[in-house]
Amino acid sequence: MGLFNLLWDPTYVLVLIGVALSLLTSALVKMTYARYRGVESKSGMTAEQVAQQMLYGAGIYDVQIVPIAGDLTDNYNPTNKTLNLSQTVYGSRSVAAIGVAAHECGHAIQHARSYVFLGLRSAMVPAVNICSTISWPIVMAGFLLGRNYYLMLAGIIFFGMAVLFSIVTLPVEFNASHRALKILKESQMLDRKEVSRARRVLTAAALTYVAAAASMILQLLRLLLLSGLLGNRRD
Numbered sequence: 001m002g003l004f005n006l007l008w009d010p011t012y013v014l015v016l017i018g019v020a021l022s023l024l025t026s027a028l029v030k031m032t033y034a035r036y037r038g039v040e041s042k043s044g045m046t047a048e049q050v051a052q053q054m055l056y057g058a059g060i061y062d063v064q065i066v067p068i069a070g071d072l073t074d075n076y077n078p079t080n081k082t083l084n085l086s087q088t089v090y091g092s093r094s095v096a097a098i099g100v101a102a103h104e105c106g107h108a109i110q111h112a113r114s115y116v117f118l119g120l121r122s123a124m125v126p127a128v129n130i131c132s133t134i135s136w137p138i139v140m141a142g143f144l145l146g147r148n149y150y151l152m153l154a155g156i157i158f159f160g161m162a163v164l165f166s167i168v169t170l171p172v173e174f175n176a177s178h179r180a181l182k183i184l185k186e187s188q189m190l191d192r193k194e195v196s197r198a199r200r201v202l203t204a205a206a207l208t209y210v211a212a213a214a215s216m217i218l219q220l221l222r223l224l225l226l227s228g229l230l231g232n233r234r235d
Contacts, residue, residue, distance in 0.1 A: 014222045018215030025204070025211040032204040033072065036096035036197050037088070043189055047089045047101035050189050054105040054180075055083070057187065063108050067091075074100050076107035078122060083108055095190065099198030102184055103205070106176030117171045128165045135159035139223060152227040156220070163220050166213040173209045177202040 045053075051065050065083045067090040068074075074086050083104050089097040110118040135158035142151030181199055184190045190198060224230035 009226065011222045011225050014218040015215075018211075018218045021211040021214055022208070025208045029072075029204045029208055032201050033096050033100075036099075036201055037092070037094045039095045039194075039197065040093045041095050041098055041190055041194055044093060045098070045189060046091050046093050047085060047097040048091060050098050050184075051083060051085065051101040051105050053187070053189065054102060054183055055108060057183065058105075058109050058112065060108060060112050072100070074104050076104045076111070078107075078111045078118075081108075081111075095194045095197045096201045098184070098190065098194075099180070099201045100205075102180035102198070103177050103202055105183075106179040107172075109179055110172070110176060115172070115175065117168055117175070121165065121168050121172055124161070124165050124168065128161055131158040131161040135162065139227075142227070147227065149229075152223075153229060156223050156227065156229060159220060159223060163213075163216045166209075166216045169209055170213060173206050177206060 048065055048067075055061070055063055055065075063076075063081045063083050065085060068084045068086055070086050071088050072086055073084070074089055075084050076082075077084060083101075085101055085104070089100050092098075107118065135155050137155075138151055138158065139155030142148040142155060145151065177199075181195060181202065184198060185192070185195045221230075
């Protein structure tokens, strides 16, 4: 009965709200990117060229820009210092693609400047990977064993690490976009109107991280409600 309550009960509406938020923001990103991927920048520069100029302008010469498979799979890898641009972004001259590439450059600049939240997020990755894997099995075991207080508490603490990671990610993403848009504007690689369009793309993308964090928080709240730990009660 305990496991059934964990999988389906009135508090499951919190999970559904999180799913709805994630779906809405994902759709917004695709819609916004599709809107501006056909709008070429007046400079005629590709996203790769813009990224290279941004890195050099920031005094960063040891980051390699490489094309990768996929659509919007762009990322910066601080481990091997590679700025990975997806096939639809790398050679594109669109305002949308340039905005995405500039955002990833923002992460590279964060790394070079030792941005505190990026360092914190990177340091958390190994622990979060472990906690995310074991948190739910421990919580379920607690419910199966008659709502074992200590097992449920341990599982929720482990899950809380993943929640904290999603929260720490927010300033990292917003700061990267802020750095990117500021450089694009000051360098005049995009004009004022183009910067505004790039901002819309990056804002939509940032909202997916907000939705992910909100979803994680709602799941944590659900676990606390189901376990009775929110009111510090032991069954």
